[in-house]
Amino acid sequence: MPKDLIPKGYARTHHGQVHYRRLGTGSVTFLLIHWLPLSSRMYAPLMPLLAARGFDVLAVDLLGYGRSDPRPTDWSMAAWADNLEEVLTDLGCDTVVALGGHTGACVAAELAVRHHQRVERVILDGCPLPTPELRATFRSMRAAQRPAPQPDGSHEALIFKTVRTTYEHYLPGFTVTPANLERLWLAMIDYLETDFVSSAPISADYDLAVTLTKITQSLTLLSAETDTLFPTFKAARQLVPHAHAHLFAGDHPLHDAARAAEYCAAILG
Secondary structure, eight states, rough: OOOSOOOOOEEETTEEEEEEEOOOOOOOEEEEETTTTGGGGGGGHHHHHHHHHTTEEEEEETTTTTSSSSOOOOHHHHHHHHHHHHHHHHOOOOOEEEEETTTTHHHHHHOOOOOOGGEEEEEEEEEOOOOOOHHHHHHHGGGGGOOOOOOGGGGGHHHHHHHHHHHHHHHHHHHTTTTTTTHHHHHHHHHHHHTTTOOOOHHTOOOOHHHHHTOOSEEEEEEETTTGGGHHHHHHHHTTTSSSEEEEEESOOOGGGGHHHHHHHHHHH
16 A cells, blocks of 8 residues: 655644645645545645645645544534634645635635635636535435444445445546555545545535635636536536636546646646
8 A cells, every 4th residue: 555655734623633734835835625535645646746846735634534533513615614714724824725626626615705815726626516406315315324234244345335436436437456446445544534424415505606606816627528527517617707727638637646747737727
């Protein structure tokens, strides 16, 4: 299993400790907000490249994910944004370039609107604009329960199956191979850290379309041709026609460490 040698630490907030990875000593902080149910670990291949370009690179585990403390039951995108503002204060960060992916994009957008003085540029990598049907599905996950032993033994493979399904969602056509198996082991660690608590109901109650139109900072929209949120890329661009936009060919580069330089070039361009 590859070692993550990026320095780590904890920030103190009113709702618990927030785990982070931090690299670089630049005067501008690049804040990276992960996809769910993953963690800041997903940005490890990218962080050295941004640090080498002169940035202070800060990747956080949202409350309830990675090594951060569990989040309160009554929670929202706005609460995550406020919590991150506390993190920035605790770590002595003044202003940031905020990059968030998928649900993390919603948090980045909220941070930019609610704490405008903290964010000088916004990069949204995949904009969740769920259909009414999908919102209903998300809301139904409020009743999700912790797994229990099953007579057929299916609980023994539950975590592997869940993570594999997550990657099938992120990467259509994904199959498990010796080359990508290590990625699944790491994602299994991230999934277990959630303690089986789903944030899908939070997504069901959130309307990113409204927040998008309130962002006044420089804004960049990203997507990839096979990304599950590619169908919303056009809709997001129509909502904010002034935004910069970049579409990656094929699969999303964040799922392939070998394409970290391509991703870095796009977000800095």
